[in-house]
Amino acid sequence: MANYKKKRIKKIKRNFSWIGVVLFCIFFAIAGVITVALADVFLSMFIKNKADGGFAFAKYMAGVYESAVDKEDVYETLDKADRAYVIKDKKGNVIHEHGKITAANKGEEVRDKLMMTGTLGTVSINGLVSEDADGNIDRAYYVIDEDGQITATSVDTNSTEEMTSDSGDKTYLYSDTEAQYITTYGGEVSIDLLLFYHDYVSKPFNEVFTDRDSIVSLPYWIGYDVDGGDNLFIVQSFVNIELSDITYILIAIGLIILIAGLLFFTMVISTIVNAVNNRRAVNLLFTDMVTKGRNWLWFVYRGTPFLAKGSTAKNNYAVVNLVFVKYRNYCMCHSLEQGEIVLKRVHDRLKRLVNKKEMVVHVSNSNFALLLKYNDKEELNARLNSIINDLSSVDTAHSFKFQAGVDLVGVYKNEKGRVVKRKDIDIEREYNNACEARTTLKGSDDSGIAYFDQKMIDDQKWIDTVTERQGYAISNEEFKVYYQPKYDPVTDTLKGAEALIRWINDDMGFVPPGKFIPIFEKNGFITSIDHYMLEHVAKDQKEWLDQGKNLVPVSVNFSRAHFAESDLAEQIRDSVDKIGTPHKYIEIELTESAFFDDKKALISTITRLREYGFAVSMDDFGSGYSSLNSLKDMPLDVLKLDAEFFRGENAGERGEIVVAEAIKLAKSLNMRTVAEGVEIKEQVDFLAAQGCDMIQGYYYAKPMVKEDYEGAMEAE
Numbered sequence: 001m002a003n004y005k006k007k008r009i010k011k012i013k014r015n016f017s018w019i020g021v022v023l024f025c026i027f028f029a030i031a032g033v034i035t036v037a038l039a040d041v042f043l044s045m046f047i048k049n050k051a052d053g054g055f056a057f058a059k060y061m062a063g064v065y066e067s068a069v070d071k072e073d074v075y076e077t078l079d080k081a082d083r084a085y086v087i088k089d090k091k092g093n094v095i096h097e098h099g100k101i102t103a104a105n106k107g108e109e110v111r112d113k114l115m116m117t118g119t120l121g122t123v124s125i126n127g128l129v130s131e132d133a134d135g136n137i138d139r140a141y142y143v144i145d146e147d148g149q150i151t152a153t154s155v156d157t158n159s160t161e162e163m164t165s166d167s168g169d170k171t172y173l174y175s176d177t178e179a180q181y182i183t184t185y186g187g188e189v190s191i192d193l194l195l196f197y198h199d200y201v202s203k204p205f206n207e208v209f210t211d212r213d214s215i216v217s218l219p220y221w222i223g224y225d226v227d228g229g230d231n232l233f234i235v236q237s238f239v240n241i242e243l244s245d246i247t248y249i250l251i252a253i254g255l256i257i258l259i260a261g262l263l264f265f266t267m268v269i270s271t272i273v274n275a276v277n278n279r280r281a282v283n284l285l286f287t288d289m290v291t292k293g294r295n296w297l298w299f300v301y302r303g304t305p306f307l308a309k310g311s312t313a314k315n316n317y318a319v320v321n322l323v324f325v326k327y328r329n330y331c332m333c334h335s336l337e338q339g340e341i342v343l344k345r346v347h348d349r350l351k352r353l354v355n356k357k358e359m360v361v362h363v364s365n366s367n368f369a370l371l372l373k374y375n376d377k378e379e380l381n382a383r384l385n386s387i388i389n390d391l392s393s394v395d396t397a398h399s400f401k402f403q404a405g406v407d408l409v410g411v412y413k414n415e416k417g418r419v420v421k422r423k424d425i426d427i428e429r430e431y432n433n434a435c436e437a438r439t440t441l442k443g444s445d446d447s448g449i450a451y452f453d454q455k456m457i458d459d460q461k462w463i464d465t466v467t468e469r470q471g472y473a474i475s476n477e478e479f480k481v482y483y484q485p486k487y488d489p490v491t492d493t494l495k496g497a498e499a500l501i502r503w504i505n506d507d508m509g510f511v512p513p514g515k516f517i518p519i520f521e522k523n524g525f526i527t528s529i530d531h532y533m534l535e536h537v538a539k540d541q542k543e544w545l546d547q548g549k550n551l552v553p554v555s556v557n558f559s560r561a562h563f564a565e566s567d568l569a570e571q572i573r574d575s576v577d578k579i580g581t582p583h584k585y586i587e588i589e590l591t592e593s594a595f596f597d598d599k600k601a602l603i604s605t606i607t608r609l610r611e612y613g614f615a616v617s618m619d620d621f622g623s624g625y626s627s628l629n630s631l632k633d634m635p636l637d638v639l640k641l642d643a644e645f646f647r648g649e650n651a652g653e654r655g656e657i658v659v660a661e662a663i664k665l666a667k668s669l670n671m672r673t674v675a676e677g678v679e680i681k682e683q684v685d686f687l688a689a690q691g692c693d694m695i696q697g698y699y700y701a702k703p704m705v706k707e708d709y710e711g712a713m714e715a716e
């Protein structure tokens, strides 16, 4: 198969199978990126949130320290927080430490706003701690009760006024004895963290900032300037991952897995659907619509690699073009649909007649392609005959005919006689050869088998060469007129001649008419050739007439192809008149096959030619089909007895009787006779005795060039 076809098929197959996978990968990559991004945002928010809690706690401790630094139980109070901390002076000397100090450096100063969160009994406290540029710590808080209501807002240390919540519908006052200081701060409620110290100094810190059961604690250290910047209060804090966090994380991971899983599932399903569709499409690509079996494309796509395989190299194969003869007729008489039903039956029957390692496909119309394994040609021939025989009864009401063109793919061997792979095999080419072989049976409507041979290719090449060159050859005068004289067998005198064409050129040398006339007859160029010959003969005759030579009529062959032209007689007359040759020196030969055409038109043309003064002869009388019937109606001047009468078996006694009768018949129809192809003296004598008027044969002379013919004329 041509490479471009293979590429196309591969492309179709590839397109179908990979689009889904590629889309799947793209979607999956996008989903992955989104998942990772979401996880990243979620985790960083989570960690930050956790760390913020730590900041608040540490800052709170620092606040407690600062506000109670002058109290003797300050360290005792701070130690209760159960947090490692260290207070250092500027030189790094430890003033007090508690717990295991693992901080490597002195810690970062934190001056940002920090959110602190904690629970106090049943209420939760949400506060904001900030430090301004002067080191003053501003605090704000609000308290939320179990019902989620704001039950207290922060107090101003300088004011005793009541505060209103943002919603305005409730007023709360922080009522603890030492906490009458309420203020609004920067639009947000704030509270002096000291209040916590005073109120809950007797309580453990973890009751103020309850640490829920943490599963993982990641320690980090935060330092704050205390004592007016003279000392540094460094507190250990933790990012605590608690059980509830794990639950959230698990839920989040679960959600992500669920979404990714859904995506994955969708993509897997779509890929499967795609793959199934792809299979269907590829299947469709290789399915014949009429027989539902495999099609030509499949035959070509699979056949060539099959024949090229090492495992098949030792077997002989036959590529067959099997044709249902007169399928069109059958469709016309019945219906196309009915015809296709028969084709399907033929296909199904063939499927049963070939084995698994062989192939059978419906190509198109009435054509099937088969790949059969065989051992020897006789066995193959018998098998094909039996297949054809079997198929003929595929429909009980009819008997069908089948023709098979066969191309044999034998075993390839190298110089050492070893079997080699058929590397250059192309089943399309082999099938084409099989078709070519089948065309040789085209003339017949009967079943038959024809085998391809190299000569068919050579013939076709020759036809192409001839067709290609014909135009140039005629304009370049490559066609030469040869003259074959006709003699009176009694007196041995020249009575006429036939003009016979020869094609002579430098490349091809001398080409006899049998090699190109049938091609011209098929391709229509014969009409130009015959007119060309007529003109040349008329010119020669005129030249010889002017030279005072002893002229005799010269016959020119006119092929049957001309008789479609109703004015053929006029064309002949006009071209002869243009040259000025008297009509009596030109004779027109019509081949017997011409008589099968439109009889009326033929009679009319012959009659007019004779009226114009041209003699008309029937060429090759007795060859092929009987033309006795034609003789009855045709007003002819000359009957040319075919050379076959004088060859081989025909030349016996029975042959002589037929020839003698034919001559008699011609005479009684007032026709002269010419015997063609006479080569021996006995035949000449016999013909003379029968009263044959002229003999054209090798006995007297072969067709000759113009100059030699001039010599023959002069010899008279």
Ligand code: C2E
Pocket (backbone or CB within 6 Å): 484, 499, 500, 501, 512, 513, 514, 517, 526, 529, 530, 533, 557, 558, 559, 619, 620, 643, 676, 677, 678, 679, 696, 697, 698, 699, 703
């Ligand atoms: P044809 O018209 O029957 O020509 C007679 C053929 O018999 C010639 O073959 C001639 O050479 C050959 N022949 C004559 N006497 C003998 C003989 O004693 N023994 C043998 N073996 N052969 C003999 P040629 O020239 O090869 O022509 C073959 C055919 O080609 C012609 O058969 C004719 O049908 C066709 N042809 C030749 N020239 C022309 C032409 O100009 N126009 C057309 N339409 N056909 C032509």
Ligand code: CA
Pocket (backbone or CB within 6 Å): 498, 557, 589, 619
């Ligand atoms: Ca002839």
Ligand code: CA
Pocket (backbone or CB within 6 Å): 619, 620, 640, 642, 676
């Ligand atoms: Ca002839």
